[in-house]
Amino acid sequence: MSDTTAFRHTTVLLDEAVHGVLARPDGVYVDGTFGRGGHSRLLLSQLAPTGRLIAIDRDPEAIAAAAAITDPRFSILHSAFADMAEQLAAIGVHEVDGVLLDLGVSSPQIDNPARGFSFRFDGPLDMRMDTTRGESAADFLATAEEREIARVIRDYGEERFAGQIAKAVVARREAGAPLTRTDELRELVARTVKTREPGQDPATRTFQALRIHVNGELQELEQGLNAALRLLRPGGRLSVISFHSLEDRRVKQFIAEYSKEVYDRRAPFAPPAPLILNSLGRFKPTDAEVAANPRSRSAVLRVAERTDAPLRD
Missing domain, CATH: 1.10.150.170 (Putative methyltransferase TM0872, insert domain)
Structure with missing residues (x-):
């Protein structure tokens, strides 16, 4: 494993994403893309003593970086966030109050030539998020x-x-x-x-x-969004940061799909199935954030809240 201490990461839309996902301070939260822990650290600082944060990442270097967090409310799993429902069930967690996903490649991944993510540096043509498989x-x-x-x-x-x-x-x-x-x-x-x-x-x-193909990113996003919806208890929130149109389009469509009432064409006079998510908005980095961190310029944050309606068949 390479030494990434020289590679710095600036977390994008930090306050907005954490504020968006924090439904209740004493809840259970998932940071599905730990990276270098910017969102996790801020979320921990705002949780009550009885709160809990479970982070997930498939990059072994991110798992190693998480060892610096010694807060007993925190734990991390080496996995893709697509598998969060199964991973959480294995440790006895079946409902959560919030899921945060930052879909961008972290700066330590981009800036480390050995990872092969960037055309700005010569390195092996790798691009895997999880270098173990x-x-x-x-x-x-x-x-x-x-x-x-x-x-x-x-x-x-x-x-x-x-x-x-x-x-x-x-x-x-x-x-x-x-x-x-x-x-x-x-x-x-x-x-x-x-x-x-x-x-x-x-x-x-x-x-x-x-990079998207090698890591199955769009498939993981699809599976992860559905897993998050199954895990969120009523009032729980989903907070997702996207960095390119393919990702953002899918997140937008997913929230829209579950943020509308659905009528059964076979029973036109029956009441519609109620909406399952409430969209809480779309957010972009401020001009000041983009000036300080140009990599944030394409970021889009979307936030939604789970209603108490049952999931549709």
């Missing part, structure tokens, strides 16, 4: 068919040159030089993508797409 980005590019590579880059990066990039990746591979380094991928994309938005590196969308 799964397929790296290099593994995927070394074995996947051209059309699958194109699909991933197109669907998860919204990259209009996905087909050309995939073709170049496979051509290099077949020439006996598969991609293994971040600089190699960046240079390949730069040669392939002829135009790009001002100020954006040509490799931005491709790196995003591969």
